[in-house]
Amino acid sequence: MNESRILACIDGSAASEAVCDYAAWASLRLAAPLALLHVLEPVAGSAPADLSGSIGLGSRELLLNELAELDERRARLLREQGKLMLDAACERVRADGVAEPLLRQRHGRLVDTLQELESEVRLLVMGRQGEACSSAASQVGSQLESVIRTLHRPVLVTTGTYRAPQRVLVAFDNSPSVRKGLDVLLQSPLLRGLSIHLLMVGADTADSREAIEAARRQLHEAGFDTSAAIRAGEVEDVLLDYRREQQMDLIVMGAYGHSRIRRFLVGSTTTAMLQRTDCPLLLLR
Structure with a gap:
């Protein structure tokens, strides 16, 4: 891949x-x-136990040969299974209107592979939970947090079935990362034409109102249909309650922080949202 792509x-x-x-x-x-x-x-832990010390030399060589053949056969079947998965996915995105999807199959750790491809990725799309179809298939769900912490690209985490986003909730905390994320959204066509709701969780102070209103004006002047609100309470509870009340289709928020303190505070919220959300999350880095 030699150009910026959406990677699923x-x-x-x-x-x-x-x-x-x-x-x-x-x-x-x-x-x-x-x-x-x-x-x-x-x-x-997939390698069989070494029993060679308890069997004869000839039997040992026969056993090793049989194990090698089994490993080769298993690897071939997994490659073929992966190709079938990609072919099915290709058919689905073609039906969705994507004319020429690129298919890639790699061997290795998922996080390492994504790090290698990071410079070519514009947006990464992953499912919140993966149920591997075989013991060697990529366990996407179990590695989601590791991927989000490692990569420095936006990640769209999907849940449930597809619903074309129309109403978007942006978790606004006036942090530099979120303000930078708003600047990126202003320049991107991804959410253009959608209804944007800014929500700040915390005390309704003059400073909070000034910050969120400035962000609302920024979006409004850029042509977005935008509203803003401030609510007190636990961050995850407030975000999820608001999403359900207002029937939001997508939540946008900052991902894990880089400093040790920020990683603890922001990271815990990100993790909780990944576990509890009932709609897709767009995590900005």
Whole structure:
């Protein structure tokens, strides 16, 4: 891949259909090419026990040969299974309107593979939970936090079934990362034409009102249909309650911080939202 793409992680789980649909949506909104990635990962502890000390030399050689043949056969079947997953995903995104998706199959750890491809990724799309179809298939769900902490690209985390976003909730805390994220959204066609709700969680002070109103004006002047609100309470509870009340289709928020203190504070909120959200999350870095 030699150009900025939408990259969708396909693992063959029930989450893969929504991943395909949201990735196609993002690809069409951004007019960016789409790549579908399936990673075959090594499985820790999958090697058979070494029994060679308790059997004869000839039997040992026969056993090792048989194990090598089994490993080769298993690897071939997993490659073929991965190809079938990618072919099915390709058909789905084509049906969604993406004409020429690129198919990629890699061997290794998912996080390492994504780090290698990071410079070519504009937006990463992953499912919140993965149910691997085989012991060596990519366990996307179990590695989601590690991927989000490691990569420095926006990540769209899908949940449930696809629903074309129309109403977007932006978790606004007036931090530099969120203000930078707003600047990126202003310049991006991804959310253009959608209704944007800014929500700040905390005390309704003069400073808070001034900050969120400035952000609302910025979006409004850029042509967005925007509203703003401040609510007190636990961050995750407030965000999720508001999402349900206002029927939001997508939540946008900052991801894990880099400093040790910020990683503890922001990271805990990100993790809780990943676990509890019932709609997709767009995590900005």
